[in-house]
Amino acid sequence: MDKVVNGVREAFQSGRSRSLQYRKQQLRALYKLITERQADIADALKQDINRSMFDSTLFEFIGLENDIKLAESHLDDWAAPQPVRKNLGNAFDDVYIKPEPFGVVLIIGAWNYPWALTLQPLVGAIAAGNAAVVKPSELSEHSARLMNELLPQYLDKEMYRVVTGGAPETQELLKERFDHIFYTGNSTVGKLVMEAATRHLTPVILELGGKSPCYIDKNCDIAVACRRITWGKFMNSGQSCIAPDYILCEPSIQDRIIEEIRNTLREFYREDAKNSPDYCRIINTHHFDRVMALMEGCTIAFGGENDRSQCYIAPTVLRDVLPHYRIMQEEIFGPVLPIITVNDLSEAINFINKKEKPLALYVFSSDKKVIKRMLTETSSGGVAVNDVMIHYTVNSLPFGGVGNSGMGRYHGRHTFDQLSHHRACVIKSFALEGFNDARYPPLTAARLGRAKLALQNRLCSCSAMCVWAVISTMVAIGLLVALLVVLL
Numbered sequence: 421m422d423k424v425v426n427g428v429r430e431a432f433q434s435g436r437s438r439s440l441q442y443r444k445q446q447l448r449a450l451y452k453l454i455t456e457r458q459a460d461i462a463d464a465l466k467q468d469i470n471r472s473m474f475d476s477t478l479f480e481f482i483g484l485e486n487d488i489k490l491a492e493s494h495l496d497d498w499a500a501p502q503p504v505r506k507n508l509g510n511a512f513d514d515v516y517i518k519p520e521p522f523g524v525v526l527i528i529g530a531w532n533y534p535w536a537l538t539l540q541p542l543v544g545a546i547a548a549g550n551a552a553v554v555k556p557s558e559l560s561e562h563s564a565r566l567m568n569e570l571l572p573q574y575l576d577k578e579m580y581r582v583v584t585g586g587a588p589e590t591q592e593l594l595k596e597r598f599d600h601i602f603y604t605g606n607s608t609v610g611k612l613v614m615e616a617a618t619r620h621l622t623p624v625i626l627e628l629g630g631k632s633p634c635y636i637d638k639n640c641d642i643a644v645a646c647r648r649i650t651w652g653k654f655m656n657s658g659q660s661c662i663a664p665d666y667i668l669c670e671p672s673i674q675d676r677i678i679e680e681i682r683n684t685l686r687e688f689y690r691e692d693a694k695n696s697p698d699y700c701r702i703i704n705t706h707h708f709d710r711v712m713a714l715m716e717g718c719t720i721a722f723g724g725e726n727d728r729s730q731c732y733i734a735p736t737v738l739r740d741v742l743p744h745y746r747i748m749q750e751e752i753f754g755p756v757l758p759i760i761t762v763n764d765l766s767e768a769i770n771f772i773n774k775k776e777k778p779l780a781l782y783v784f785s786s787d788k789k790v791i792k793r794m795l796t797e798t799s800s801g802g803v804a805v806n807d808v809m810i811h812y813t814v815n816s817l818p819f820g821g822v823g824n825s826g827m828g829r830y831h832g833r834h835t836f837d838q839l840s841h842h843r844a845c846v847i848k849s850f851a852l853e854g855f856n857d858a859r860y861p862p863l864t865a866a867r868l869g870r871a872k873l874a875l876q877n878r879l880c881s882c883s884a885m886c887v888w889a890v891i892s893t894m895v896a897i898g899l900l901v902a903l904l905v906v907l908l
């Protein structure tokens with residue numbers, strides 16, 4: 421591994437990724453890869469998870485293409501020095517923030533959206549001028565193999581390297597020194613990644629998961645709510661980090677919710693989801709067994725059919741689930757949707773707040789007060805009202821978790837910002853040394869007073885112009901007075 425990382429570091433140290441032209445050219449090459457090889461990628465996804473071309477386009481390609489186009493077209497602006505407000509003491513200096521690359525970034529991806537979750541961070545890494553080592557998940561093995569084959573064909577293969585393998589290879593990689601680590605996956609491994617990063621004081625972005633709650637208020641359009649929830653929960657067979665994990669609702673609407681979800685599923689996947697080209701499979705038998713075991717002891721409202729040989733679990737809804745059930749102790753990450761009944765909104769909020777902060781939170785209601793309370797009295801990485809998952813698609817919004825669901829954020833400009841070091845820069849000239857007297861010994865009360873003034877007053881760049889104008893005017897008046905004294 422050290423050979424790989426050293427090679428990538430050498431490429432970074434060549435300095436070529438500092439050029440914005442180079443970065444744009446690499447972004448265009450990545451765009452070309454995604455568009456030119458879309459059929460091959462979709463084929464790999466079909467083999468990995470039985471994903472349809474339609475869903476692959478919707479959940480992998482569009483977001484990636486948008487992020488690449490956005491980065492390419494805004495790079496000059498994003499990478500430019502950003503002037504900031506100044507103190508009086510540096511009113512005549514250049515004071516700005518300059519985004520600069522960290523160096524070598526390690527990107528560790530997860531299997532559920534293997535292209536978007538691995539290459540979207542890479543878009544930001546390239547845009548910010550970093551080199552990168554990319555470690556796709558071994559569980560989506562066809563995608564990992566294809567990524568390993570394609571990336572060197574399109575990108576600078578010395579600057580951006582793919583490393584394939586599983587936990588042992590990732591552990592080996594984590595022994596190396598990186599300048600930033602971007603990890604997507606479960607919280608348990610997230611902690612291992614963070615622990616490894618502390619050895620070199622490497623900053624980390626952890627995109628983790630958790631149980632994302634979905635509260636349905638009785639005062640809402642339940643049919644529309646269930647249609648949207650069904651789409652978000654059962655796409656990718658429930659293997660989405662921001663899929664609604666469970667429903668909270670009052671007992672009076674539980675039956676109606678079950679009926680609406682059942683009807684929507686019939687519409688989406690027909691009578692038998694197993695034969696639907698749009699319904700995915702569980703990634704492997706390990707996760708199949710895990711999801712099946714979570715259902716033990718629960719009351720199935722409908723669904724539950726399964727076929728281990730195909731890693732198929734039918735869309736399933738569980739009713740009257742109690743908080744202490746096993747299914748409520750961990751993220752489900754499968755096509756099983758438990759319903760927990762609560763007496764009112766306050767109980768729902770308490771329920772959510774007793775658990776770890778989730779990656780996403782959903783609330784369906786027509787009542788503004790309900791929405792307001794849910795937003796102000798809970799916390800989560802992101803939130804959507806009267807819909808699920810769509811906040812992920814708005815790349816001007818930061819995407820990421822809070823607390824146990826992660827740290828750091830990405831998408832659009834946020835990826836560039838997170839993978840850039842924001843260097844504080846003050847550029848002075850040798851002139852106006854008199855202004856600096858206040859800070860030099862011998863220290864006096866008068867000097868301290870002037871130093872305080874210089875440090876306290878905050879100026880924006882236009883205020884600096886005003887100061888300059890005032891001083892110029894005073895100097896001009898002084899000269900005029902001196903001239904008059906001489907003449908008279």
Ligand code: NAD
Binds near residue numbers: 556588590660779826
């Ligand atoms: P995974 O098994 O693919 O693991 C993720 C990465 O960690 C892989 O590259 C894998 O090789 C590596 N890894 C696994 N075990 C390791 C170990 N012991 N040491 C070092 N590296 C190791 O994916 P997963 O963790 O099963 O992914 C599902 C989880 O990820 C869910 O919790 C989901 O919510 C979360 N997730 C979060 C996001 C997000 O954007 N926040 C997106 C997708 C998935």
